Amino acid sequence: MVLPDDKKEEEISIASMSPIEELSGRLKFENVDDKLLHSVLENDKQTIDEGKIIQDALNNNISSFSPDLMIEALVKDFQQAKKIYGESIIRLLSGCNANYVEKNIKLPEFQRELKKKMNDKLHELRDRRLLTKENSISEKGIELASLILYVEEINALLPTGIFGEKLHKKRNIHGDPADINNYKKGSLYRNIAVRSSIKVAARRKHENILLEDLRMYQRQQKGAVYIIYAVDASGSMKGKKIATAKKAGVALAYKATEEQDNVGLLVFGKEIVNEVQPTTNFLELLNAITTIRSSSETNFAAMIERAIQLFPAFPATKHLLILSDALPTFGENPIQETLTACEKALSAGITVSVIGIDLDKQGKQLAENIVQITNGKLYAVKNLEELDQIVLQDYYSL
Numbered sequence: 001m002v003l004p005d006d007k008k009e010e011e012i013s014i015a016s017m018s019p020i021e022e023l024s025g026r027l028k029f030e031n032v033d034d035k036l037l038h039s040v041l042e043n044d045k046q047t048i049d050e051g052k053i054i055q056d057a058l059n060n061n062i063s064s065f066s067p068d069l070m071i072e073a074l075v076k077d078f079q080q081a082k083k084i085y086g087e088s089i090i091r092l093l094s095g096c097n098a099n100y101v102e103k104n105i106k107l108p109e110f111q112r113e114l115k116k117k118m119n120d121k122l123h124e125l126r127d128r129r130l131l132t133k134e135n136s137i138s139e140k141g142i143e144l145a146s147l148i149l150y151v152e153e154i155n156a157l158l159p160t161g162i163f164g165e166k167l168h169k170k171r172n173i174h175g176d177p178a179d180i181n182n183y184k185k186g187s188l189y190r191n192i193a194v195r196s197s198i199k200v201a202a203r204r205k206h207e208n209i210l211l212e213d214l215r216m217y218q219r220q221q222k223g224a225v226y227i228i229y230a231v232d233a234s235g236s237m238k239g240k241k242i243a244t245a246k247k248a249g250v251a252l253a254y255k256a257t258e259e260q261d262n263v264g265l266l267v268f269g270k271e272i273v274n275e276v277q278p279t280t281n282f283l284e285l286l287n288a289i290t291t292i293r294s295s296s297e298t299n300f301a302a303m304i305e306r307a308i309q310l311f312p313a314f315p316a317t318k319h320l321l322i323l324s325d326a327l328p329t330f331g332e333n334p335i336q337e338t339l340t341a342c343e344k345a346l347s348a349g350i351t352v353s354v355i356g357i358d359l360d361k362q363g364k365q366l367a368e369n370i371v372q373i374t375n376g377k378l379y380a381v382k383n384l385e386e387l388d389q390i391v392l393q394d395y396y397s398l
Contacts, residue, residue: 031140051148053092054141059243060086061293064136067118078102093118146290153250183214191217224316226278228264228307232324238294246289248388253285268303269295270330300328304341308348318350325357342373352376353394
């Protein structure tokens with residue numbers, strides 16, 4: 001969109017300016033309708049709870065629901081069942097907190113009541129097409145979970161002012177706002193410095209902002225950045241760790257794609273579970289992040305080798321960010337294979353940072369070796385709530 005020629009002396013009021021971004025325009029889901037979208041934005045409790053059931057199921061590696069099997073597991077060993085399903089799924093499906101369920105689960109009458117509540121809730125989810133007829137998670141269900149993950153994470157981060165601006169070392173066609181100049185013919189609306197324009201109009205006592213009041217950002221050139229977020233999806237990451245890793249991934253994808261930087265995703269266990277080649281398509285990344293599930297062993301070497309292939313061959317800032325809570329466990333000599341892969345990454349111009357969650361002494365030593373070889377950074381995480389800020393901190397350091 002190009003602003004009108006200033007010779008026309010057209011007045012532009014604040015109210016007539018189009019918003020740079022609207023949530024409903026940005027997230028063009030195929031299956032989530034406007035009604036469901038508005039329910040999330042209006043903080044409708046039922047819709048949000050339904051989305052969280054699906055979120056938590058994915059985080060706990062559950063793809064379908066069976067009340068009979070779930071109740072059987074709760075009766076047999078409640079604590080073990082709580083680890084498998086997660087406390088929030090038990091609460092959301094049953095309508096009771098986990099402690100209450102544990103106290104009463106041995107009672108046949110309570111079991112019948114619990115089964116009825118679960119079946120009623122699953123029936124609602126099927127009616128809203130969030131589950132299939134077989135009680136498996138549908139595409140619409142995954143998109144609802146994606147939408148809620150996005151809204152929750154962005155709402156949590158925006159008030160903190162954590163999103164900032166950055167310039168990269170290498171030069172390319174992109175730009176960041178720097179100096180502010182007068183409006184010139186052909187300027188794009190996205191470069192309007194709204195606050196500065198309002199101040200100019202106010203000083204001149206104009207009721208509306210005139211073209212002569214408009215101030216525009218002069219954009220500095222910044223370099224092309226390609227970053228791959230590699231998430232360890234081994235069994236030990238199941239539950240809260242995976243959930244927090246997803247939120248951090250959303251924060252990274254949101255900010256980097258806003259800056260027109262390319263973000264990729266590698267979900268790895270014994271092998272590559274899922275991948276997204278570096279892209280500026282936020283929705284593609286959001287859907288892939290939402291569906292991350294835990295698997296088995298951890299193969300660092302294969303993940304790094306695959307990352308090398310996904311990065312572009314031409315000169316650019318290329319950065320791999322690994323999130324893990326354990327040592328590599330797969331391969332004949334997994335540690336040495338990992339370090340050899342790191343040397344290949346360095347030769348390809350790739351830096352590697354590691355976010356370690358509660359690493360033991362041996363794991364921390366390996367992480368230190370990885371970042372030393374590849375000129376990256378090591379972040380030791382004790383508090384999962386800080387993970388999204390650490391991920392963005394690493395991005396801003398590029």
